[in-house]
Amino acid sequence: MKKTRVTITDIARELNIAPSTVSRALKDHPALKRETKQAVKALAKKLDYRPNLLALNLLQKKSNTIGVIVPEITSHFFSAIITGIQDVIGTSDYNIIICLSNESYDEEMTIVDKLSKIQVDGVLVSPSSETNNFDHLVRLQKSGIPVVVFDRDCPGLESDKVLVDDYSGAFQAVEYLIRSGCKKIAHLSGPINLSTAKHRLQGYLDALENNNMPIQKEYIVHVPGFSHKDGLKPTKKLLKLKDPPDAIFATNDNIAISAMHIAEKLEFRIPEDISIVGFDDQPNSSYVTPSLSTVWQPVYSIGMLSARILLHHLEEEDTKIGFRKEIFKPELVIRKSSKKI
Amino acid sequence: MKKTRVTITDIARELNIAPSTVSRALKDHPALKRETKQAVKALAKKLDYRPNLLALNLLQKKSNTIGVIVPEITSHFFSAIITGIQDVIGTSDYNIIICLSNESYDEEMTIVDKLSKIQVDGVLVSPSSETNNFDHLVRLQKSGIPVVVFDRDCPGLESDKVLVDDYSGAFQAVEYLIRSGCKKIAHLSGPINLSTAKHRLQGYLDALENNNMPIQKEYIVHVPGFSHKDGLKPTKKLLKLKDPPDAIFATNDNIAISAMHIAEKLEFRIPEDISIVGFDDQPNSSYVTPSLSTVWQPVYSIGMLSARILLHHLEEEDTKIGFRKEIFKPELVIRKSSKKI
DNA sequence: AAAGACCATGCAAAGGTTTGCATAAATAAA
DNA sequence: TTTATTTATGCAAACCTTTGCATGGTCTTT
Numbered sequence: 001m002k003k004t005r006v007t008i009t010d011i012a013r014e015l016n017i018a019p020s021t022v023s024r025a026l027k028d029h030p031a032l033k034r035e036t037k038q039a040v041k042a043l044a045k046k047l048d049y050r051p052n053l054l055a056l057n058l059l060q061k062k063s064n065t066i067g068v069i070v071p072e073i074t075s076h077f078f079s080a081i082i083t084g085i086q087d088v089i090g091t092s093d094y095n096i097i098i099c100l101s102n103e104s105y106d107e108e109m110t111i112v113d114k115l116s117k118i119q120v121d122g123v124l125v126s127p128s129s130e131t132n133n134f135d136h137l138v139r140l141q142k143s144g145i146p147v148v149v150f151d152r153d154c155p156g157l158e159s160d161k162v163l164v165d166d167y168s169g170a171f172q173a174v175e176y177l178i179r180s181g182c183k184k185i186a187h188l189s190g191p192i193n194l195s196t197a198k199h200r201l202q203g204y205l206d207a208l209e210n211n212n213m214p215i216q217k218e219y220i221v222h223v224p225g226f227s228h229k230d231g232l233k234p235t236k237k238l239l240k241l242k243d244p245p246d247a248i249f250a251t252n253d254n255i256a257i258s259a260m261h262i263a264e265k266l267e268f269r270i271p272e273d274i275s276i277v278g279f280d281d282q283p284n285s286s287y288v289t290p291s292l293s294t295v296w297q298p299v300y301s302i303g304m305l306s307a308r309i310l311l312h313h314l315e316e317e318d319t320k321i322g323f324r325k326e327i328f329k330p331e332l333v334i335r336k337s338s339k340k341i
Numbered sequence: 342m343k344k345t346r347v348t349i350t351d352i353a354r355e356l357n358i359a360p361s362t363v364s365r366a367l368k369d370h371p372a373l374k375r376e377t378k379q380a381v382k383a384l385a386k387k388l389d390y391r392p393n394l395l396a397l398n399l400l401q402k403k404s405n406t407i408g409v410i411v412p413e414i415t416s417h418f419f420s421a422i423i424t425g426i427q428d429v430i431g432t433s434d435y436n437i438i439i440c441l442s443n444e445s446y447d448e449e450m451t452i453v454d455k456l457s458k459i460q461v462d463g464v465l466v467s468p469s470s471e472t473n474n475f476d477h478l479v480r481l482q483k484s485g486i487p488v489v490v491f492d493r494d495c496p497g498l499e500s501d502k503v504l505v506d507d508y509s510g511a512f513q514a515v516e517y518l519i520r521s522g523c524k525k526i527a528h529l530s531g532p533i534n535l536s537t538a539k540h541r542l543q544g545y546l547d548a549l550e551n552n553n554m555p556i557q558k559e560y561i562v563h564v565p566g567f568s569h570k571d572g573l574k575p576t577k578k579l580l581k582l583k584d585p586p587d588a589i590f591a592t593n594d595n596i597a598i599s600a601m602h603i604a605e606k607l608e609f610r611i612p613e614d615i616s617i618v619g620f621d622d623q624p625n626s627s628y629v630t631p632s633l634s635t636v637w638q639p640v641y642s643i644g645m646l647s648a649r650i651l652l653h654h655l656e657e658e659d660t661k662i663g664f665r666k667e668i669f670k671p672e673l674v675i676r677k678s679s680k681k682i
Numbered sequence: 683a684a685a686g687a688c689c690a691t692g693c694a695a696a697g698g699t700t701t702g703c704a705t706a707a708a709t710a711a712a
Numbered sequence: 713t714t715t716a717t718t719t720a721t722g723c724a725a726a727c728c729t730t731t732g733c734a735t736g737g738t739c740t741t742t
Contacts, residue, residue: 020693020694021692032690036690050457051458052399058393059729060729063395074420099431100424100427117391117394119394228627287569372721373721374721377721400727
């Protein structure tokens with residue numbers, strides 16, 4: 001059963017030539033006679049020779065593999081980014097190993113260790129919400145593995161970065177709510193350790209301040225995670241205030257949708273009694289009722305660009321021209337869950 | 342900059358012993374003197390020796406890598422399965438390479454070719470909706486690579502399989518619709534090439550027949566894909582019939598949600614005028630309004646079990662006890678998009 | 683005819699680890 | 713003291729491919 005693969009030596013033996021000649025023939029080395037090349041190629045084809053990449057890896061000391069570290073994969077956000085990464089890397093000779101940190105710093109460390117063990121050639125990473133020490137990434141860099149950070153920033157880490165202007169997205173959303181006449185705008189904020197959550201919160205705060213609106217502490221509630229269920233209690237808390245908000249800007253679409261859910265249960269009319277705006281523009285957000293106003297971000301492009309930057313590094317490692325920092329602009333998409341201006 | 346790794350030979354040289362002795366010392370070979378082992382281990386630690394897996398791969402002729410082929414990753418369905426796979430494989434020494442076929446037979450072939458080139462040790466695959474020839478998978482098997490098929494069956498292929506009883510899920514859903522008083526039940530069916538779509542359609546047909554209900558051809562419409570937009574036109578077609586259905590059983594939740602969307606636009610009341618039932622039970626399905634009745638399937642478990650079966654094969658390849666075929670039972674979840682019985 | 687130039691191919695090392703077999707040293711038995 | 717036995721370690725091959733250098737041969741030039 002154990003089909004043993006045909007090697008270059010097998011071909012050499014059969015043709016009574018040296019393995020090195022076979023190797024060169026297969027790569028069209030100019031110094032070889034045409035007939036030799038042809039003979040080798042013909043036999044290689046006949047024998048179904050396939051180069052042993054494992055041997056090549058050892059020789060070149062590289063695994064031709066890229067590690068991708070994401071907190072999770074079930075959200076549309078990260079799965080779309082990964083699709084973008086795949087679509088770029090797929091055309092190269094690299095393979096992708098996707099690793100899930102489950103929003104855990106410890107798991108992230110374990111993953112980095114594993115990736116370094118298997119000698120990946122580069123790493124794309126969006127850190128967990130628990131991570132605020134980036135020594136493990138520095139260690140990667142020090143061992144010569146380029147690191148590209150995407151979406152979630154790693155403050156203090158010097159590396160290539162592909163980010164989104166979360167501040168601007170939040171600012172746009174809140175400013176729009178203000179213009180539409182909302183006076184009491186609440187924010188369901190993400191885990192504060194996260195750069196994205198931090199910037200969205202700041203955008204919210206600045207938009208209010210910019211418009212001379214008061215900032216009310218009880219209108220800012222943090223959600224523990226990013227799935228629907230994480231938004232339920234915080235929303236209830238908001239809506240059961242003596243003076244409930246007339247608008248909610250949620251840190252992402254899932255949270256916004258569960259806010260809508262709770263609001264409807266508590267008999268708030270959307271958007272008449274309360275406007276709700278999310279962040280992400282997941283595909284299903286336009287299909288909920290009322291359809292969700294939200295901040296779109298170019299997920300697929302984030303993945304593609306990150307991958308391209310890494311690939312660029314890998315392919316011409318001579319030119320060290322410092323690190324790139326790319327920031328995508330998100331865009332407000334107005335639908336039916338918020339009042340018209 | 343190029344930190345060259347510490348090798349076993351470096352340690353050997355420093356200690357004036359043979360590399361083989363170092364190797365054995367690190368694996369606690371019984372024939373070695375305790376002192377030798379200790380000295381080696383101490384130095385290994387001091388020098389931060391890390392075994393070169395690339396070399397091991399070549400020696401053992403295996404890459405310690407598992408290929409996972411899925412049509413896409415942005416749906417909750419496949420991303421949850423992948424999470425299950427990861428959670429199982431993550432505890433082993435294997436790495437996972439996830440490949441997206443984009444529902445294309447050609448891309449699937451290319452992927453299989455690539456995986457075989459890099460000598461993966463096993464493959465988990467859910468075929469594209471275009472695939473109905475499985476020779477590429479047979480080729481993998483013939484070259485000694487075990488294949489586990491999940492969710493979407495490959496009829497005629499002899500391999501391990503982890504499937505869902507789609508027939509039963511559909512039957513339950515349609516029978517429930519009948520009991521709730523619906524007389525004109527339509528089906529938004531998936532691409533007919535897919536085993537899952539086929540079985541769901543059959544469940545639909547048999548449930549009708551079993552209850553002496555007529556089967557009306559115009560009530561069966563195929564959707565081209567599985568995302569929201571794919572359900573829009575087919576739903577319109579159904580609802581604009583002179584005699585529109587009073588229930589729709591959709592082949593998945595996304596399609597069901599876009600059916601709800603269209604129904605509301607056309608001023609059908611849900612569920613009074615029309616009941617809608619989906620398939621999958623994605624997390625957001627309970628957050629749409631009205632919440633979606635659907636057929637739940639154990640996505641995470643599908644991933645875990647598939648991975649376990651493959652791992653089992655890899656770890657004791659001696660015992661060839663034929664192929665396993667595991668079939669999960671789905672369950673109907675009744676919410677608000679369908680009438681109560 | 684001798685020297686130089688060129689062409690086609692082979693040799694051998696390198697990459698890091700494992701492992702069966704051999705060997706050396708030390709101890710026990712005769 | 714010699715032989716048998718054990719104990720601890722080393723040698724070298726194997727995994728497969730690539731590549732700098734060397735070699736042998738043919739051809740051209742003087």
